[in-house]
Amino acid sequence: MxxxxxxxxxxxxxxxxxxxxxxxxxxxxxxxxxxxxxxxxxxxxxxxxxxxxxxxxxxxxxxxxxxxxxxxxxxxxxxxxxxxxxxxxxxxxxxxxxxxxxxxxxxxxxxxxxxxxxxxxxxxxxxxxxxxxxxxxxxxxxxGLPTEQRQQTGWFLPRQHTDYVAYLDTLMQEPQKIKGDKKELFSQYYNLKKGLQKYREIEKKGGWPAITLPEGTKELKEGDSGDAVAQLRTRLAAEGYLGKDNKSATFDKELNDAVNAYEQSHFRTYANKVTESIIKELNIPVTERIKTIAVNMERCRWVPTSIDTQKEYIAVNIPSYRLRYVIDGKPELISNVVVGKDANRTVIFSGNMSYLVFSPYWNVPPSIAEKEIYPSIAKDPNYLAKHNMEYYNGKHIRQKPGGNNSLGLVKFMFPNTNNIYLHDTPAKSLFTENDRAFSHGCVRVQKARELAIMITKKDGGWNEAKVDKAMNAGKENSYVLKKKIPVYLTYFTAWADEKGNVAFFDDVYQRDESLATLMYTK
Incomplete structure (x- = not known):
């Protein structure tokens, strides 16, 4: 009624x-x-x-x-x-x-x-x-925050402004939308909102205890016992990784499975031991987790809502070191990535992938040449030859195509003023590291070959053999996309599923605190 x-x-x-x-x-x-x-x-x-x-x-x-x-x-x-x-x-x-x-x-x-x-x-x-x-x-x-303040936090991903005079007309017609208009905000916002409710309930119940390792102990593993094990059990139960806390001080299989679930939710491989770094993360108070969720809800307000209706797009989340290739709303490929180190931060922005370059040259940026290449040449006159490099157009340096090329065997181009792109790499071992901020700003993709195969197959009917031939041609060759693919480079330190289960990631560029200050300071 x-x-x-x-x-x-x-x-x-x-x-x-x-x-x-x-x-x-x-x-x-x-x-x-x-x-x-x-x-x-x-x-x-x-x-x-x-x-x-x-x-x-x-x-x-x-x-x-x-x-x-x-x-x-x-x-x-x-x-x-x-x-x-x-x-x-x-x-x-x-x-x-x-x-x-x-x-x-x-x-x-x-x-x-x-x-x-x-x-x-x-x-x-x-x-x-x-x-x-x-x-x-x-x-x-x-x-959310105005554009100038967003950019202060390193966010250059554009969002179209809404006409809120016209939007009031819409709300008057459909008043139920005021409780959550799925067309006005990026869908991740609503998942994080569920997570916010969940963690506030945990806070009301008293949060979780700190885990204190005994002096001289650096890790916990199955079979261990003691107060730290009981604290670990209580901590994981509070966040929902254990069905209940039976107060046992013995590190049993049930607890080991819970830690494994925790690590998997954060996209990490569990080595069957709870290290000091894991404990340090688990000891972050629930109040801080709540603030992190709120900060990332604010970031969701800055994401173009069109991302939810895109038929096809690629998204990289810098703190989680992950790439998703999404087609018709489903992630068809997920890959680990390496992003820019703190001194060469990967920029948060969007672009449109327009072509792929197989067997690419690596044109060494002047800044890298000045800081790294020229000093190396001064020490070793044969440095360029040893690294398959050469001069071109005068003083410029480039690395020739090949298996040891720093860009690997393929790069994915979405032209932008930041000179950032996705690319393969010969340094595969870095993808096994938990912290993967090593690059000069571009994004290294672990599954670059698989990504190239999926893109060219969908766009032009290529098969694996054709991609492999192009990648190993030994000379640079390009594939121009018939249909450009939107690419989003984002920065979320918290990500939730549809049930409100939240995974938290390290704030690799230390941006959460400055954003929280902007949000909570008049």
Whole structure:
């Protein structure tokens, strides 16, 4: 009944946004002058911003709103429309969105919505307060930090801005969307939101204990016993990797399986021993994990929502050192990657892969030549010959195609000003390391051959033999894609599945804390 009532109210009192019957443009224009609409005196707008300066950033949007709808939006003759209360309730739940819950002029808004605002006579101040509250909500939950602040954290992945004046029309038509509009945010956001709820429940139950290794002990393994083992069991049970905590101080197979599950969820190979590095990670307090989830929910607001509808794309997550090649919503290939070391950070941005280069030359960047190659030549005049390198175009240096080429046997090009691309590598051993930030900025792909086969097969009908021939041709040759593939280089230190189970990754470029500061500092 409440839903029917809400829709009836919207059809009657907010009909300037929508109609319960289909109407042509002339009907809509006539309806704008319907006698149910309450005229709005715009002379009080300036006084509103003087009284409520924290809402000044939304001045332009508010003006656009009332230029489009020059009458009261949130009021009917008997008081506030029901959707105003729905919006107010969502604003009071910002904490569920991983956001600071300090709402501008909250006490004034609380007074306004006392008893659901029934009997609140239309006035400019209350009308503008609700509109400002709407833009504040949309700005925080859907848009996130402004572009300049995103870039301060190293994020250059563009996101198209939403017209929140037009979006209010949509919400008036479909009010249920205010509880979670899957078209407005990257789908990972909703998975992390479930994770946020899960970890807050853990926090309410007291979190988890720290694991303290006995002096002189560097690891735990199956068969060991002691307080540290019991602490490890309690810790894993708290996060859900064990069904229950039986308090046993013996490291048995059940506990070993739980540690293995923990390591697998973080995309690591478990060596059947709990090392100091694992314990250090497990000892991170639940409050810090909650903050990490909130920070990554903010990053989700910056991701173009089109990624969820892309038929085909490649995504690299820098902290997890993983690449996913997604086709029709399913990851068809997952590969370990090596990313830029701290001094040569891989940039967070997007591009469109347009061609592949087989048996590539490696044109040594001037910065690398200056710092590494020229000093090596000074020490050994035969350095270039030993590394299959040569001069070209004067002072420039390049490495010839071949199995020892630093780019391996194939590179994947999505032209960009950062001069970053995906490529193969002869240094395969690095992919077995847990920490894989070693490159000069480009992304080394462990399954480069498999990726090349999948891309060329889908795009041009190539087979494995044809790819292998191109990779081992000994001379550079290119394959131009008929259809470009979007590539996203991202930075998520927390990633959740559809059930809200969260995997956390090292903040390799130390960006979480600065982002949290931007989020929680007015």
């Amino acid at each position: 409440k839903k029917i009532f809400l829709m009836a109210v919207l059809c009657i009192t907010a009909a300037h946004f929508t109609s319960c019957k289909k109407k042509d443009a002339a009907d809509v224009e006539t309806h704008e002058h319907d006698e149910k609409m309450i005229a709005l005196d715009t002379n009080g707008f300036s006084a509103f911003y003087e009284r409520y300066p924290d809402y000044t950033p939304y001045k332009k949007q508010i003006s656009e709103l009332y230029k489009k709808h020059p009458h009261y939006i949130w009021h009917e003759k008997r008081g506030l429309i029901e959707f105003a209360e729905v919006l107010y309730n969502r604003v009071n739940q910002l904490d569920d969105e991983g956001l600071p819950s300090k709402i501008p002029y909250k006490s004034t808004l609380d007074d306004l919505f006392q008893d659901s605002g029934r009997g609140e006579r239309p006035n400019v101040q209350s009308e503008l307060l609700i509109s400002a509250m709407y833009f504040y909500w949309a700005d925080k939950t859907l848009e």
